[in-house]
Amino acid sequence: MHCSWVQERLVAFADGELSPGEATFVGEHLDGCEECATLDAALRDVTPAPSLAVPPEVLARMAAAVDEAVMAALDEPIVAAPPGMAARWGRWLRRDRDLSNGAMVGYGILLAACVGWGVSNWIAYQELQQEITNARPVAAAAPSSPATIDSDDYEPASYSPDASEENWR
Numbered sequence: 719m720h721c722s723w724v725q726e727r728l729v730a731f732a733d734g735e736l737s738p739g740e741a742t743f744v745g746e747h748l749d750g751c752e753e754c755a756t757l758d759a760a761l762r763d764v765t766p767a768p769s770l771a772v773p774p775e776v777l778a779r780m781a782a783a784v785d786e787a788v789m790a791a792l793d794e795p796i797v798a799a800p801p802g803m804a805a806r807w808g809r810w811l812r813r814d815r816d817l818s819n820g821a822m823v824g825y826g827i828l829l830a831a832c833v834g835w836g837v838s839n840w841i842a843y844q845e846l847q848q849e850i851t852n853a854r855p856v857a858a859a860a861p862s863s864p865a866t867i868d869s870d871d872y873e874p875a876s877y878s879p880d881a882s883e884e885n886w887r
């Protein structure tokens with residue numbers, strides 16, 4: 719059998735020092751061979767696990783680094799400054815947007831053109847009205863005497879059925 723070959727390599731197997739092919743072979747052999755598996759378990763029991771203890775000087779360096787990081791963090795403002803108006807508008811614009819930048823710019827130009835057209839029309843209308851006001855003759859704008867009805871032409875706003883019938887006939 720392969721038992722002696724496997725047993726010579728159990729320590730190296732436990733330390734992960736075997737080649738992948740050898741490790742696979744040893745692992746499969748341990749699954750099927752109770753004697754080697756028992757020896758492997760016994761070896762693992764007596765083999766001290768690698769120490770995870772950290773040397774004191776390393777611990778001291780880590781503590782110093784942590785202290786430094788904490789002090790630096792304490793110097794930072796706890797509450798972040800609120801974003802500026804432009805940043806907030808920029809974020810709002812980007813949030814639900816499903817358009818390319820080019821399309822956005824295009825729509826922006828189109829909108830600006832429409833608004834500009836409306837504003838220019840309004841200005842032209844104001845200028846035209848000003849011209850009409852200026853061209854209006856002063857006499858017509860301010861008549862010398864108020865419009866009156868001559869007493870001969872004056873008829874009281876009375877109503878009688880007979881008179882109205884006569885007028886209509």
Ligand SMILES: [Zn+2]
Nearest residue numbers: 720721751754
């Ligand atoms: Zn064996």
